[in-house]
Amino acid sequence: MNRRNFLRNTALASGALMVPAFLKPFEALAINELSGYKNLVIIQLSGGNDGLNTIIPYGNDIYYQKRSTIAINKPDVIALNDVQGLNPNLSALKELYDQGWMCVINSVGYPNPDRSHFRSMDIWQTGSEANQFLTTGWIGRYLDSNCATCKNPYTAIEVDDTLSLAMKGAKMKGIAVEDPNKLFQTTREPFFKELVHDHENANLSEDNLGYLYKTMAETYSSAGYIQQTSKTYTVKGEYPATPLGNQLKTVSKFINSGLQTRVYYVSLSGFDTHVAQQGQQGRQLQIYADAVAAFIKDLKQTGKLDDTLVMTFSEFGRRVEQNASNGTDHGTANNILLFGGKLKKAGIFNDAPDLAQLDNGDLKYTVDFRDVYATLLDKWLDVSNGQVLGKGFKGLEFIAP
Amino acid sequence: MDNLLQVKHLYARAGFGLRFDEKSTAGNLSVKHAIAGLFKTSENPQPITIVKDNADYSMLVKGDKEQKKQFMQLQRQQEKDLNMAWLNFMSTTDAVLREKMTLFWHNHFACRSRQSEFAQQLNNIQRQHALGNFRELVLEVSKSPAMIQFLNNQQNRKGHPNENFARELMELFTIGRGNYTEQDVKESARAFTGWGFDKDGKFITRPFQHDNGEKTFLGKTGNLTGEDIINRLLEQKQTAIFISTKLYKYLVNEVPNPAHIAAMADVFYHGNYEIKPLLEFVFTAPWFYNLQNTGNLVKSPVEFLVGLNRQFYISYQRPEVLLQFQKVLGQVLFYPPNVAGWPGGRNWIDSSSLMYRLKIPSTILNGGLIDFTGKADPEEEAYIAATRNQQQQVNARVQAQVDWDKLMETIPAGINNQQIAAFLLQPPVSKTLAAELGNAPDIKTAIIQTVSTPEYQLC
Incomplete structure (x- = not known):
């Protein structure tokens, strides 16, 4: 037994002391289940990121016609192919692109798109139809699917202080951990410990009181496990000192310490650029690119890049034509950016958005976002997508076997 | 269950809990008198009036950078004021039953509005009719600028129907999914064409935008108006069942009991959708005080x-x-x-x-x-x-x-x-x-x- 496994085992053993008996089977996963643990990292860009000024269709004249004051000048674009290139603020991503660790899926959306931030975010987080209201998120339903590696609350961790709808299932929910020590500290409250330890079996029934105690007990075992496990690893990569940089650094710590977590969720806001877009979006894009580049290079160093897939999405893209305030208004289809060591088709996955055939001034989607989810579920998280998305989706070919 | 426990349960569900200082007063009443007391203290709706006017949109449209900033600040301040005003009112008022039901309708007719005056007005409609008549409540909500804006009825015009409001009216506000067809959605959206509000936030029917053609909705044909659609929906017993189910989950138990809900729906439907008798029926029903219906709802x-x-x-x-x-x-x-x-x-x-x-x-x-x-x-x-x-x-x-x-x-x-x-x-x-x-x-x-x-x- 090497040092890391030893630490992990003792951590589990000491954690187990404070966990009620009915939860113990959770803790007793064999060590060999840890090998080849694949992680999905979801980065949410909130506010509706303008995809056309992110991955720029610089080879298309319509782009320059419709965006006379906010288009990125051709010489500034970092070309990826003859048609599309990176916003200069994403320069840190160029190296990842050249290494074959980045993939751009263009024109992702859904039928009857909704232009309200929160409604469209709801649709993306729940994986619903535009006219359907689901109370569970797609990652939450993945947890509910009872697959071999999704039985614990810490199977899905949101690095934040509250939990997004995406992470909430009907039976199971992920856990929000901004700082493993902070979470651990809140569970140190002596009075709470007494309640968790000592609660009577009557409280573990199926009713709501039982559910509350069960959630509390799971929080305790998860907080202990996450804190004990993650403290065994110190991140060596350099990260920018931004909130997103810190969040991804925490994810790196979790992944590299061997945490049995399959899904990580982080977010960056500030993309609702109705006014003076260039400066504002540019700043956010740079924060994003610098943090992602640091993260991917860090994982490459630690040998975890092949086990990690990063997906970035936003609730919608923006209208093709700019508005009168040097900004853009809410639109529809958008690109999804993927990063990882196991991409089947690195580079630009599909045709650049068609700027000539618009739907009332908006891009038409050519890829349903649920086909992206389906691919992640089927080929990365090992659960049949129909179980999570209601009806089955065909999926795409962007993950290498 | 002894009398105090029953009153305590009643206050937990019909209000926000019994206080120690109410223990010696309400706590000593019979349940029947305690119920009457709850209705009595909630008799007169007291509107929230903290937001005086919507922030002036012309500042956002025509103003310079500084004015735009001021507009955004004012808007945020109003949102905060309104939120606090209601939370404080719930925390201090004696009209707990009315506020508890206003909170129910706030969630039932869920709506977001950036204009706080509109949000406040909708909240006051929900308060005004919280214990009144459901038909009037639906009608007033449907005519409120906040809801018209939220569900895009301002864009619902003859020849270019926007179905958003009509769909949610059925799916979420009255009859529930599975009790109407897509064709019913289309026909009823036509009936609501022209319903909108003017620049002062006053409800108007815009005759030139209204589709006067024949429509067939839930089996009824004619030149139906929005009001006809609402009436037709309430003629369906399913609407009484739908609302009773939701109320049962709010006041009694998350797990619906079909027999209890059927009894509630009878009271509601035959009582012409009056809310007060429905609530009285629930609070006086012996099953309301069953052990399995106490202490088991998660507080919002x-x-x-x-x-x-x-x-x-x-x-x-x-x-x-x-x-x-x-x-x-x-x-x-x-x-x-x-x-x-x-x-x-x-x-x-x-x-x-x-x-x-x-x-x-x-x-x-x-x-x-x-x-x-x-x-x-x-x-x-x-x-x-x-x-x-x-x-x-x-x-x-x-x-x-x-x-x-x-x-x-x-x-x-x-x-x-x-x-x-x-x-x-x-x-x-x-x-x-x-x-x-x-x-x-x-x-x-x-x-x-x-x-x-x-x-x-x-x-």
């Missing part, structure tokens, strides 16, 4: 915060704190997640929201300290010592005033810690908690422990 974050505020007479110097609590617990008033409202029940609870809920009462009441005299080991002693050191800082950040003197005066003399806990909690006091309370050095510690439990999350 707002019910949780209002209950605390009421029981402890809390006032906040910094409203941001209350907003922050709403946010971390997942329910910000006037900001439902979508038109379907907050899902409620167990959806309120995840690891982080539960830990916040357990920690918030002591944060407000005692600078974050939950004193503990059990068998604390050295590590725990250190934790408590550290919390004690931070008490001043926590108090300085939260800036909440708790009227302990008033509370202590109303706690009956000679009552022990376990009895106090039994009064504050709806589920029974567990053996663990009872043992802790037995060790508590004083009443205040016992009270803080009691409200820092999973049991306190239920009503």
Whole structure:
């Protein structure tokens, strides 16, 4: 037994002391289940990121016609192919692109798109139809699917202080951990410990009181496990000192310490650029690119890049034509950016958005976002997508076997 | 169940919990008189009027950078004011039943509006009709600028129907999914063409935009208007069943009992959709007081915060704190997640929201300290010592005033810690908690422990 496994085992053993008996089977996963643990990292860009000024269709004249004051000048674009290139603020991503660790899926959306931030975010987080209201998120339903590696609350961790709808299932929910020590500290409250330890079996029934105690007990075992496990690893990569940089650094710590977590969720806001877009979006894009580049290079160093897939999405893209305030208004289809060591088709996955055939001034989607989810579920998280998305989706070919 | 327990259950469900100072008054009434008392104190709707005018949009459209900034600031300030005004009103009013039902309709007719005056107006409609007639409530909500804007009926015009409002009216507000066809959605959307509001936020029917053609809706044909559609929906017993089911889940039990709901729907339907008789039927039904229907509903974050505020007479110097609590617990008033409202029940609870809920009462009441005299080991002693050191800082950040003197005066003399806990909690006091309370050095510690439990999350 090497040092890391030893630490992990003792951590589990000491954690187990404070966990009620009915939860113990959770803790007793064999060590060999840890090998080849694949992680999905979801980065949410909130506010509706303008995809056309992110991955720029610089080879298309319509782009320059419709965006006379906010288009990125051709010489500034970092070309990826003859048609599309990176916003200069994403320069840190160029190296990842050249290494074959980045993939751009263009024109992702859904039928009857909704232009309200929160409604469209709801649709993306729940994986619903535009006219359907689901109370569970797609990652939450993945947890509910009872697959071999999704039985614990810490199977899905949101690095934040509250939990997004995406992470909430009907039976199971992920856990929000901004700082493993902070979470651990809140569970140190002596009075709470007494309640968790000592609660009577009557409280573990199926009713709501039982559910509350069960959630509390799971929080305790998860907080202990996450804190004990993650403290065994110190991140060596350099990260920018931004909130997103810190969040991804925490994810790196979790992944590299061997945490049995399959899904990580982080977010960056500030993309609702109705006014003076260039400066504002540019700043956010740079924060994003610098943090992602640091993260991917860090994982490459630690040998975890092949086990990690990063997906970035936003609730919608923006209208093709700019508005009168040097900004853009809410639109529809958008690109999804993927990063990882196991991409089947690195580079630009599909045709650049068609700027000539618009739907009332908006891009038409050519890829349903649920086909992206389906691919992640089927080929990365090992659960049949129909179980999570209601009806089955065909999926795409962007993950290498 | 003895009389006090019944009244306590009634107040937990029809209001935000029975206070110690109400124990000797309402607590001594028969259930029948307590119910009458709840309706009596809620007789006259008192509107919220904090927002005087919508922020002036011309500032945003025509103004310079500074004016735009001012506009955004004013808008945010109004949103905050409105939120606080309602939360404070719920926390202090005697009209608890009306506010509890306003909260129900706030979630049923869920709506977001950036214009706070519109949001306030819709809230006042829901308050005005909270115990009145459901038909009038639906009609007034449908005519409110907030809802018209939210569900795009302003864009619903003859020849270019927008179906958003018509669909939600059926799916979420009246009859429920599966009881109408897509064709019914299309036909009813035509009936609502032209319903809009003018620049002063006044409801108007715009005749030139109204589709006067023949429509067939749920089997009825004619030149139907929006009002006809609402009437037709309410002619369907399914609407009474749909609303009764939702109300049952709000007031009685998350698991619907078909027989009880059928009885409620009968009262509602045959009573011409009057809300008060329906509520009286529920509160007087023997099954309302069945053991399986007590102490088992998860309080919404707002019910949780209002209950605390009421029981402890809390006032906040910094409203941001209350907003922050709403946010971390997942329910910000006037900001439902979508038109379907907050899902409620167990959806309120995840690891982080539960830990916040357990920690918030002591944060407000005692600078974050939950004193503990059990068998604390050295590590725990250190934790408590550290919390004690931070008490001043926590108090300085939260800036909440708790009227302990008033509370202590109303706690009956000679009552022990376990009895106090039994009064504050709806589920029974567990053996663990009872043992802790037995060790508590004083009443205040016992009270803080009691409200820092999973049991306190239920009503």
